[in-house]
Amino acid sequence: MSGVHSTPLAIEARKLEIGYRGEHTDVTVLTGLDLEVETGQFVCILGPSGCGKSTLLRVVADLLVPLSGQISVLGETPHAIRGRRDVGFVFQDAALLPWRTVRENIRLPLAVGRHSLTREVADKTDELLAMMGLSAFADRHPHQLSGGQRQRVAIARALLGEPRVLLMDEPFGALDEITRDRLNDELLNLWRRTRTTILFVTHSIAEAVYLGERVVVLAANPGRLVADIDIRPVKDHGNRCLREDPAIIAKMAELRQALERAS
Ligand SMILES: Nc1ncnc2c1ncn2[C@@H]1O[C@H](COP(=O)(O)OP(=O)(O)O)[C@@H](O)[C@H]1O
Ligand SMILES: [Mg+2]
Known part of the structure; x- marks a missing residue:
């Protein structure tokens, strides 16, 4: 499906209809979605x-089957790549197991199934603990952590399998603004080092513009793509910007208009 592209696109959707199958009728949530995400791109989804x-x-992660249309992830169907840990998922609430320590929660994806704890996994866990500033908290339980620390654990867990695509669903939505800004910067540093493809969902215009190289705007009723805005022209090559830069503020206004036009 990738046409002239030399490497497969990270995500490619064509005439995608997604929703939930009911006993009598299906409920369509997003309709007519065409979307291409290049490998390594940082894309925010705003709506x-x-x-x-x-x-x-959920459709990208093969947790939900589309109603119709096509979607490929890394050149294959979501179902085909599921289980290879190529896709990592971070949810809004960290979804940690309360009776397990930070270290055990990070290793969770490998504790389930056939993988035993190898030296390599142990080292990787330590590396992720250090990278996310969690080394001192490795043996604590989730209730002994702040909200920001819990989200860091969830990110470390998603990174354990070295995913090529990282899906983040409002991961910082429940955090205070200072913590959120700090985690935004940590995530950007992580992305600069790894160039993992990131799909980051948010309903914050400011967060979308600060993080994304590109912002895809969705509208509701019916759910559809209404704008696809390139943020790179107002950032440097490392995707860096100042939140108060007038060019960034202008991009935020552009996104706000796209959202308002659509509602
Ligand atoms: N399991 C489900 N079954 C039926 N409808 C659902 C289910 N989950 C979500 N929906 C509906 O799908 C729509 C989109 O939900 P969602 O994708 O969670 O929106 P968003 O993440 O943009 O807030 C909503 O109208 C919601 O009520
Ligand atoms: Mg949601």
Whole structure:
């Protein structure tokens, strides 16, 4: 499906219809979605509550089968690549197991199934603990952590399998603004080092512009793509910008207009 591209696109959707199958009728959530995401891109998905952002990520992660249309992830169907840990998922609430320590929670994806704990996994866990500033908290339980620390654990867990595509569903939505800004910077540093393809869902215009190289705007009723805005022209090559830069503020206004036009 990748046409002239030399490497497969990270995500490619064509005439995608997604929603939920009911006993009598299907409920369509997102309709007519065409989307191409290049490998290594940092894409934010912005839209009002209920427009289908989470539903879209579920389809990419093969947690939900589309109603119709095509979608490929890394050149294959979501189902084909599931289980290879090529796709990592971070949810809004960290979804940690309360009776397990930070270290055990990070290793969780490998504890389930056939993988035993190898030296390599142990080293990788230590590396992720250090990278996310969690080394001192490795033996604590989730209730002994702040909200920001819990989200760091969830990110470390998603990174354990070295995913090529990282799906993040409003991961910082429940955090205070200072913590959120700090985690935004940590995530950008991580992305610069790894150039993992990131699909980051948010309903914050400011967060979308700060993080993304590109922002895809969805609208509700019916859920559909209404704008696809390139942010790179107002950032440097490392995707860096100042939040108060007038060019960034202008991009935010452009996104706000796209959202308002659509609602
Ligand atoms: N399991 C489900 N079954 C039926 N409808 C659902 C289910 N999950 C979500 N929906 C509906 O799909 C729509 C989009 O939901 P969602 O993708 O969670 O939106 P967003 O993440 O953009 O806030 C909403 O109208 C929601 O009520
Ligand atoms: Mg959601």
